[in-house]
Amino acid sequence: MSNQAVIQHLESFIPLKGIEKALLDERFILRHIKRKEKILVAGEVCRYHTFVAQGCFRMFGVDDKGFEHNIQFAAENDWIADIGSFHTQKPSQLNIEALEAGVVLQIKQQDLYFLYKNIPKLNLIFKVLIELKYIELQNRVLQNFSSTAEQRYLGFLEQYPHLSNRLPNTQIASYLGITPEFLSKVRKNIQSKG
Amino acid sequence: MSNQAVIQHLESFIPLKGIEKALLDERFILRHIKRKEKILVAGEVCRYHTFVAQGCFRMFGVDDKGFEHNIQFAAENDWIADIGSFHTQKPSQLNIEALEAGVVLQIKQQDLYFLYKNIPKLNLIFKVLIELKYIELQNRVLQNFSSTAEQRYLGFLEQYPHLSNRLPNTQIASYLGITPEFLSKVRKNIQSKG
DNA sequence: ATCTACCCTTAACCTAGCTTAAGAAATCAG
């Protein structure tokens, strides 16, 4: 396991020259993460942009009453960071936690900015990456407004089949914005229909 | 009124050379839009990325029951487009409508791609622009999950004071994901507290 | 292998926000 995973991922957008790959290889840091380990803790600055080579992570906020709300999951070949905190280097309100043991490739803000300067096409790649995430998030906002919990759950199963088999229902419920108890009711109801 | 508005806006991120400005000036199209005119209709492809020079627009989806749900507002110096449809050139499920008469500066996908190639720093600028929008949207998802309609309404007034004076409450309600009737109740309740 | 910590489900009761309806006030187009 090495930085090759992230380089390969970036090359799936645009091929990179040998020198560029060497620069990338130099700046990414490989870390092994244990289950339940946090790679971002609310109140601290998000120091790394994280590429998931192996495992599954969630980013979540905690409300006034202490309830957790999942904003995003990230499994293999996905990126995760509190982008606001990462760019401003101000404290984050979010947490990123491993749902399984895993391996990540991380880069610091100043190193990523160095790479943006020295490998201009990275701007294009990361623009596309965030555009894709933006579209996903926008669809989610629309779904949340215009459909019931049951429709959203079915949509989740369809859109993220690899995740729905892998995550406990409590985590899915938190992502859908409902309680685990209600998700249980929804699932029962779906089953009874066939 | 001319393309200067958009060039000035882009220069607020990174200065541009004379040649670059000329290229930009060539490719943007100025249009006057009437109140209630749609610049994107669901079912059609989103052909333009739109910079708002004057006026106020909303992007919205329509659900199974015919209810409209506002996803985004855009006033002066903001951008609006269904980014998914714009990039894939597949039909959009969204509409963009003028809430007031206004002036927009629009660019076609192929022209924007031409500019990305010929003015590489535009990739950086548009990456930053979409990152900012992404952060906004992410905060919105979190807010929707972790607070009541009243808290969200107060948050909206604080975050978008220029919009809250300008928009009818029906539009704000649709953005907050509640009915106008319930917003009315919320407003009454806020007033009675002082 | 066993203990512990989650995880899933059920059920009774509760509440934030929706629906429907209808009138008054504001705004827009001609």
Next chain:
DNA sequence: CTGATTTCTTAAGCTAGGTTAAGGGTAGAT
């Protein structure tokens, strides 16, 4: 200026989803 269209509000009844509590099941750590 005027009629037509939106917008805002109120109120009564309703429903999707939350809360609380409790039992059984499952998976991780040692």
